[in-house]
Amino acid sequence: MTQSPQTPHPERTQLRIGPHTVQPPVVLAPMAGITNAPFRTLCREFSGGKGLFVSEMITTRALVERDAKTMRLIHFDGTEKPRSIQLYGVDPVTVGKAVQMIVDEDLADHIDLNFGCPVPKVTRKGGGSALPYKRHLLRSILREAVTAAGPLPVTMKMRKGIDDDHITFLDAGRIAVEEGVTAIALHGRTAAQHYGGTADWEAIARLKEAVPEIPVLGNGDIWSADDAVRMMRETGCDGVVVGRGCLGRPWLFGDLVAAFEPADGASLPGPGSSVSGPGASGSGSGTPGYARPTLKEVAAVMRRHAELLAEWLEDEERGVIDFRKHVAWYTKGFSVGSEMRKRLAITSSLAELDALLAELDLDQEWPPGADGPRGRTSGRNRVVLPDGWLDDPYDCAGVGADAELDTSGG
Numbered sequence: 001m002t003q004s005p006q007t008p009h010p011e012r013t014q015l016r017i018g019p020h021t022v023q024p025p026v027v028l029a030p031m032a033g034i035t036n037a038p039f040r041t042l043c044r045e046f047s048g049g050k051g052l053f054v055s056e057m058i059t060t061r062a063l064v065e066r067d068a069k070t071m072r073l074i075h076f077d078g079t080e081k082p083r084s085i086q087l088y089g090v091d092p093v094t095v096g097k098a099v100q101m102i103v104d105e106d107l108a109d110h111i112d113l114n115f116g117c118p119v120p121k122v123t124r125k126g127g128g129s130a131l132p133y134k135r136h137l138l139r140s141i142l143r144e145a146v147t148a149a150g151p152l153p154v155t156m157k158m159r160k161g162i163d164d165d166h167i168t169f170l171d172a173g174r175i176a177v178e179e180g181v182t183a184i185a186l187h188g189r190t191a192a193q194h195y196g197g198t199a200d201w202e203a204i205a206r207l208k209e210a211v212p213e214i215p216v217l218g219n220g221d222i223w224s225a226d227d228a229v230r231m232m233r234e235t236g237c238d239g240v241v242v243g244r245g246c247l248g249r250p251w252l253f254g255d256l257v258a259a260f261e262p263a264d265g266a267s268l269p270g271p272g273s274s275v276s277g278p279g280a281s282g283s284g285s286g287t288p289g290y291a292r293p294t295l296k297e298v299a300a301v302m303r304r305h306a307e308l309l310a311e312w313l314e315d316e317e318r319g320v321i322d323f324r325k326h327v328a329w330y331t332k333g334f335s336v337g338s339e340m341r342k343r344l345a346i347t348s349s350l351a352e353l354d355a356l357l358a359e360l361d362l363d364q365e366w367p368p369g370a371d372g373p374r375g376r377t378s379g380r381n382r383v384v385l386p387d388g389w390l391d392d393p394y395d396c397a398g399v400g401a402d403a404e405l406d407t408s409g410g
Helices: 037-047 060-064 068-073 092-104 128-133 135-149 169-178 201-210 225-235 252-260 295-313 316-331 338-344 350-358
Strands: 015-017 020-022 026-028 084-088 110-115 154-159 161-163 183-187 216-219 239-242
Touching: 026 037, 026 252, 037 252, 037 295, 060 068, 060 084, 060 092, 084 092, 092 110, 092 135, 110 128, 110 135, 128 135, 128 154, 128 161, 128 169, 135 154, 135 169, 154 169, 169 183, 169 201, 183 201, 201 216, 201 225, 216 225, 225 239, 225 252, 239 252, 295 316, 295 350, 316 338, 316 350, 338 350
Parallel strands: 026 239, 084 110, 110 154, 154 183, 183 216, 216 239
Antiparallel strands: 015 020
16 A cells, blocks of 8 residues: 655553553444454554454343354454453443453453443433443442453543533543543543534543543544544543544554554555554654555455455355445545445445456545545434433432343444
8 A cells, every 4th residue: 555645653652451551552442333353353454463452332231141143242353462342231230240251251351331322222221421420320330340350451431421511521530540440531522412523632631630540542533643643642641542533444553553653664564464563664764654545455455344244244145235334434535436336335245346346446546535534423412311310410210230232232
């Protein structure tokens, strides 16, 4: 892949999550239906195995009950070190059981707790970004998780609050420190904002000041490696969590390695390659370059992504169908045409995908405007909550095991 003009890298930094060193300090955000084993494999290949890559959200009830889909979702490739699982739960007892199961059966090396999901099916149960408003409930869940985890580090991901009138992140941060949480990731939006508007990086800086005892990671509006560098410099956070910025751009993790580590002459790794050095090269001056793939190179990544999904699901048709949602993200900015995008988005076999990719003008260079927002960008004015949820920030009556989702996702 060709390289863009080079930019200065920041000072070398190192993130510690319990016993695990994360260098560079970059984390793949858990995203339902996205950060499964195949996508994590792609991102790791481009980063040379550097960084931390978190599973998609796992519901604690589904894990405890050994739901078949959930057991597939917690599968890790043998090369994934550390293995990182994100859990969603509302009932402290169920969360504790799920964490104990992970420890007893050696299912992961790191546990992240979801207090940031804004989707209605989660918040209407009092979960995700709704939960930190209930301070006592948050404390109970964290205490159960940390106690059950033993030597495994427990982290949490959250938002600023429910809306501008119900901001919770500073209180939640102090509770997390008091209960032994290892690190906190903050998405600089409220639940009401959903994915709209602009992330509030100042809130990340405020949280870092409020909880100096543990690492704080920033999340929100990181569309490029330069955005990650800027966030760390402006907020003083200890690392970054990348979500929508890597949709259709798994090579972003190579860019991030290049941005945070001095170049050593290694070239950007391609899909499936075995690499040991940083994911992008410079001109020998110690400054990194970023990937600017041609459409031919993007098409090769698309094909590999679909193939990995087919292998993981043990069903080619299901794998290619699952890949469809990634088509628009991969092709954004290229001259592909709406009709061809539609055809690519209804493929059901690797042969069909190959044939359509071969019809593209594969010599296209990386187009201007190909970076920037992808995925969900709309905001919401109202957060769906349980009846009376906002009446008392401490009363947890009525919240129990029946609030747990029975399937993974969110």
